[in-house]
Amino acid sequence: MTERQPTDCTEHCLAYLDILGFKKFVNEAVEEDATAQKILALRVAVDRAKEQARKMRKAGQGRWDDLQMQILSDAIFIALPSTSSFCKRTMQMLVGYIQLSLAVPNPGEDLTWPMALQLPPCHSAEDLHLFVRGAIVEGPHYAAEDILFSPAWIEGYMNETKHAVFPRVVLCPGKLDAFDSYEDARNRLFWQNMVWRDFDGLPFINYLNILTEYPSEALEWTLREHQHVIIRKIRQYGTDLRVAPKYWWLASYHNAFCRFADIDPDTASNLAIPNVALPGHEQLGAWAAKEQSQ
Template identity: 25%
Template sequence: MDKIRYDENSPKLINSIVCAIDILGFSQMILDSCQNDLGNKLLNEINHLIEKNKKCIVPNKFSQGKIKIFTDNMVVAYPINQDGEAELNEVLGNVAEYQFNLALEGLFVRGGISIGKFYINDDIVFGPALLDAHFQESQIACYPRIVLDDKTVGQLQKYIQNYNRMPDDHIILIDTDGKWFISYLNTIFKYYKVCNNEYEFDIVQIKLLEKHKEKLEEMLLKHQENIFVWDKYVWTANYHNFFCDLYFPKEKGLKISKHLLLSWPRQISNGDY
């Protein structure tokens, strides 16, 4: 049986899994770079990073997934075949890897995932699933997290009931507000196939988490005077620390220090007036 795909010659809406992704703070990055005459440098850096990392979204020519990129936004879509479990697993794993790779470069993203009618080709993205995914990204995610809407959560719950386990090594977490989101740090467990032994695998994982920590600390210090932006990286740092406590409890040095995650008042001094 041929797999369902987006037909370039006969456009029609197809039941799909759709993910909308946005790079946090990218508009400000554009303004700052252009004011400092560094617009071309930023353009080339972003182009290189996205071109390098988008390959994990649609990894090969046999994948039915499609992507559309415009500046800091990306739409990822997979047409659903049969019950959609294979496509959902592929989307979650691939998007997590993309989010993780960009985070290691200091680019943190937020996004939303929905299931519904959708169509995509080289010129157009169209359908209610895109509107739902964009709503999750722009209005619900808030922090550098990719959240699942109720329809996607319902699909995952069916998966759990059928197989009595979560897909893809617990790649989904539930946040304090009840939203399900992708645990992109689980991507480090994919690196086992490129390591020669268990010891080397452990070293690779720790080095990746150290790099993630370093980038987050840079963002926390950079935005400490902008409470609205700083709070988004505090959320991500708390997620980082949760992940380290869960999988690397003995590696205390991997965690981000609490003093970077707290905002304390101070008394007025002579230099303030």
């Protein structure tokens, strides 16, 4: 037996993401004899997100070859070495693209997209419409083909379970300072807006912020698709008090972004989801409106 060189954990930025409704997604695939299509849809959507984030990263920074990413049943695991603040911003962008690609996976073919987003339409993923919740943490991590030894993985899982609650990806409490350095960012405002603070004080990835890089037509198309998906989910789960609050949160977040985005008020009103009245969650919208006015 060949003796392996000892390897230790190294500091990584790690995201642990949980795909909501994955059991139903898998069961429907089996019932419809469509497992191959569903697997392909997941792979294509995540690969698109990874490619888009890679193309938009700042040239010459970060080591993309060190990216570790895998779908394990209902969990998506992503790790990058914590070599610079840029790696943390890469993680924010990558997680945001995954959230957006799973929720609205098939961009309109007739729209003009920015160069970084010009990829073939993802027809195999057009029925995904999945949302995720999770946590981004920093900590010791080691992964190889045959072993995963990762205190960061455990911390990510624990934070996802304890803090995420809604379809949001939170930054580990107490670690926000590690994600709060933007001096060398190409677009300071864009990166600052990639992280919002929720009504309960927790910072989370504002994945719709990616749309601010889109042409107005593509931004509005994607927001409308996002609106339709959330409305369908609310109608589907409206009487399930265990599930419905997750989609009411999404509706509140969607509406907050519509108010925040640089679009005219009438368009923003048409893109909003009406009658969002979950007690407490309107604070997110109030926060976004306040931030926009400053």
